[in-house]
Amino acid sequence: MAANNNLQMFQFIKRDTRDFINIDPLQTAGLLTDAARDALIEWGDGYSVCDYCNGALDLVKKPPIQEFVYKALPEFLGTDTARVMNGARESKFAVMHSLASTAADKNNYVVMDAWAHYSSKVAAERAGLEIVQTEKPEKEIMPEDFLKAIETGIEKYGKKPLLTLLTYPDGSYGNLADVKKIAAISHEFDVPVLLNGAYAVGRMPVNAKEFGVDYIVGSGHKSMSACGPVGVLGVVGDEAAEQLFRKSAYNKVKEVELLGCTSRGAPIMTLMASFPEVVERTQPENWEKEVHLARGFIQKLEETGKFKLFGQNPHNHDLMFFEAAGFFNISEKAKRGRYFLYDELKDKKIHGIKPGLTKNFKMSTYGLGQEKLDFIADSFIDILKKYDEI
Amino acid sequence: MAANNNLQMFQFIKRDTRDFINIDPLQTAGLLTDAARDALIEWGDGYSVCDYCNGALDLVKKPPIQEFVYKALPEFLGTDTARVMNGARESKFAVMHSLASTAADKNNYVVMDAWAHYSSKVAAERAGLEIVQTEKPEKEIMPEDFLKAIETGIEKYGKKPLLTLLTYPDGSYGNLADVKKIAAISHEFDVPVLLNGAYAVGRMPVNAKEFGVDYIVGSGHKSMSACGPVGVLGVVGDEAAEQLFRKSAYNKVKEVELLGCTSRGAPIMTLMASFPEVVERTQPENWEKEVHLARGFIQKLEETGKFKLFGQNPHNHDLMFFEAAGFFNISEKAKRGRYFLYDELKDKKIHGIKPGLTKNFKMSTYGLGQEKLDFIADSFIDILKKYDEI
Ligand SMILES: Cc1ncc(COP(=O)(O)O)c(C=O)c1O
Ligand SMILES: Cc1ncc(COP(=O)(O)O)c(C=O)c1O
Numbered sequence: 001m002a003a004n005n006n007l008q009m010f011q012f013i014k015r016d017t018r019d020f021i022n023i024d025p026l027q028t029a030g031l032l033t034d035a036a037r038d039a040l041i042e043w044g045d046g047y048s049v050c051d052y053c054n055g056a057l058d059l060v061k062k063p064p065i066q067e068f069v070y071k072a073l074p075e076f077l078g079t080d081t082a083r084v085m086n087g088a089r090e091s092k093f094a095v096m097h098s099l100a101s102t103a104a105d106k107n108n109y110v111v112m113d114a115w116a117h118y119s120s121k122v123a124a125e126r127a128g129l130e131i132v133q134t135e136k137p138e139k140e141i142m143p144e145d146f147l148k149a150i151e152t153g154i155e156k157y158g159k160k161p162l163l164t165l166l167t168y169p170d171g172s173y174g175n176l177a178d179v180k181k182i183a184a185i186s187h188e189f190d191v192p193v194l195l196n197g198a199y200a201v202g203r204m205p206v207n208a209k210e211f212g213v214d215y216i217v218g219s220g221h222k223s224m225s226a227c228g229p230v231g232v233l234g235v236v237g238d239e240a241a242e243q244l245f246r247k248s249a250y251n252k253v254k255e256v257e258l259l260g261c262t263s264r265g266a267p268i269m270t271l272m273a274s275f276p277e278v279v280e281r282t283q284p285e286n287w288e289k290e291v292h293l294a295r296g297f298i299q300k301l302e303e304t305g306k307f308k309l310f311g312q313n314p315h316n317h318d319l320m321f322f323e324a325a326g327f328f329n330i331s332e333k334a335k336r337g338r339y340f341l342y343d344e345l346k347d348k349k350i351h352g353i354k355p356g357l358t359k360n361f362k363m364s365t366y367g368l369g370q371e372k373l374d375f376i377a378d379s380f381i382d383i384l385k386k387y388d389e390i
Numbered sequence: 391m392a393a394n395n396n397l398q399m400f401q402f403i404k405r406d407t408r409d410f411i412n413i414d415p416l417q418t419a420g421l422l423t424d425a426a427r428d429a430l431i432e433w434g435d436g437y438s439v440c441d442y443c444n445g446a447l448d449l450v451k452k453p454p455i456q457e458f459v460y461k462a463l464p465e466f467l468g469t470d471t472a473r474v475m476n477g478a479r480e481s482k483f484a485v486m487h488s489l490a491s492t493a494a495d496k497n498n499y500v501v502m503d504a505w506a507h508y509s510s511k512v513a514a515e516r517a518g519l520e521i522v523q524t525e526k527p528e529k530e531i532m533p534e535d536f537l538k539a540i541e542t543g544i545e546k547y548g549k550k551p552l553l554t555l556l557t558y559p560d561g562s563y564g565n566l567a568d569v570k571k572i573a574a575i576s577h578e579f580d581v582p583v584l585l586n587g588a589y590a591v592g593r594m595p596v597n598a599k600e601f602g603v604d605y606i607v608g609s610g611h612k613s614m615s616a617c618g619p620v621g622v623l624g625v626v627g628d629e630a631a632e633q634l635f636r637k638s639a640y641n642k643v644k645e646v647e648l649l650g651c652t653s654r655g656a657p658i659m660t661l662m663a664s665f666p667e668v669v670e671r672t673q674p675e676n677w678e679k680e681v682h683l684a685r686g687f688i689q690k691l692e693e694t695g696k697f698k699l700f701g702q703n704p705h706n707h708d709l710m711f712f713e714a715a716g717f718f719n720i721s722e723k724a725k726r727g728r729y730f731l732y733d734e735l736k737d738k739k740i741h742g743i744k745p746g747l748t749k750n751f752k753m754s755t756y757g758l759g760q761e762k763l764d765f766i767a768d769s770f771i772d773i774l775k776k777y778d779e780i
Contacts (some may be wrong), residue, residue: 003716007462007669010662013453017441035401037434038655042405044430046611047618051407051741063403072397085620086476089649101518112770121640122650128491187457221436221655227439228655229476229619230413250511259479260512265611265618265657266430272400279397351441383417387508 017351023353030365039273043266055253057261079209081241089119091217091233094257096127115170143181173311174319183212202280204287215296225274230267280364290306300377318366325390416740418756419613429663433656445643447651468597469624469630478588478609479509481623484647486517505560533571563701564709573602594677615664620657690767708756714778718749
């Protein structure tokens, strides 16, 4: 390839949403802390964390990755063992692939909630596992739905599933299912449980042992103020960990499912740098404040009569899904049609509702605080007023 | 987990090698360019690149990831198709896993060069593939060694391998095998060839089609001045790409082997930001300058009579492996024993030879330039003089 002036287009690209209020659920809890931003600069170069490699990423003592992975992280997750991974999906795949490749026979399956994230499904698919999902509920997923799904699976496949997966909260409505009961049901069938905590770990208190789950995964770039791609994986019980983190036959420190080393660069350093603040913000009293702010925001919108919250109400999470009849009405008459909302919000420097959405959208209030939340709610209301919807 | 003052240890950690001359082969070509450093700050937050997601990472138009992945990258690699991955190992695993899971029967294997990197072996192991390696050669791996290994495999398994893998250059000696001949031999058996270019892509000119290989893999954090984890994967031929990048049954834009999206964060932006410089530095005339500098450095050391280069000589790469009899002699009498060399180099602010190594070590001269290379060679010589070895 010839050196080419055209390539300059890749060289410096501004992120034009950087000074916006971002309400995209993907973004609110992924914002770097100041400490993480410093870490990013300090550790930006290539394989920087490998300067003092002890044979594998999680054994590195300087920087103190080993201390983080072997002590701080399992304590935080409420697990016996933990690893830093490339993300939540890579963690789910590692668990499923490990279970699938050590299963006694083939044609296995996983039971998942009806709202499982696409990445859970693709992880199963990649691991060669079929999927049985709970039925789509009216409002929220109940433990009985899992019981039914497991029974359906046993009937269809003539054997129990390899794994039960619960999305906690689900990524559409921000509903928190009864994880303890669901885990107990799964364990009655002697089936391990994986909690997909992509929207929980780093935002709210979680403890795998208290929940009674066997595996917990989190997403660093989504909910732990880390630079992507990075995630966390915790395991309860020695046997499960030994199987999942089995060592290579070719190299006695490298773990097969981790391909030896995972997040070998600055992202793991940002995860560590933000960790003290993440631990702080997930203290029960701090999470309660977030839930309180989320509820206040919901209430303010619902009072207009033009917004309806889907899912659990009173709501227990910052991720929320609205039906917005007023915005929909406007989209039918506005010049830019269904893109009007995106444009109006852009004028107000609010980003995060996908262009073209009006009637239904999800958003997150995480970490924004009272003032910005008031500004967002007022902006929504102003837009409705501008188009004579209220 | 209680918020705890102890956690402050993770918050700001200095990289004490940052102002050192780093000759660790892992580090020399992973140093960020200025443009990449700017990109890191601009795109540091969590999932920043997903603000304008079009359904999958490689389809994102803003920033121009799609343009990069679908146009610039395949042209650079000399392939028909390319993707950005989490690293070289993840790319190798994706290829092997895809081939293994769509193979007609089980018990398959891969043929690899004797010096294959552990991550190639672990990737095969994770994909459930056995490995046949070429015999360890006296000096360098010859095409006949691959012929023999394939024949050995066919004899042992009663069928041809799923894949032939060549490490180019190998990660120990920096030898460049005759890739064209090796690819041709593999193709005579109708076996596709993967080129592990972790130390080639981004350092030197490569072109998969000219080489005649089917897959090429590169490491962003190792050789493309990108922040880890990130890598590149190129594929020649539509059929191979269709199989490898097959879409999910659950989601029509998400690719199964990529788990939907790979390097979803700032690392991909650093890869793109450095790309113009990487294209420039891999132009044949610029790579020739690097090789010239490497040879000059080797010559200066060999002239002392105390260093012997392993592998191809004249050498064709910046990665080199020495036997240093003089350093070894010193280690037998120095107070700090075999750690003396590490200490002496630290005093001179040179990092990258593993603590404890003296007799044999590898290093890289990439991107250091004449002045620093002279300083390193002179430092080696000074140390020998200090301990009366010359
Ligand atoms: C519920 C849920 N699970 C998992 C993921 C994937 O997270 P990661 O990018 O860390 O793989 C997401 C990402 O959007 C999600 O919303
Ligand atoms: C020859 C070789 N191949 C592959 C790799 C792995 O690269 P990555 O970290 O991108 O997976 C390395 C890393 O040291 C290597 O030296």
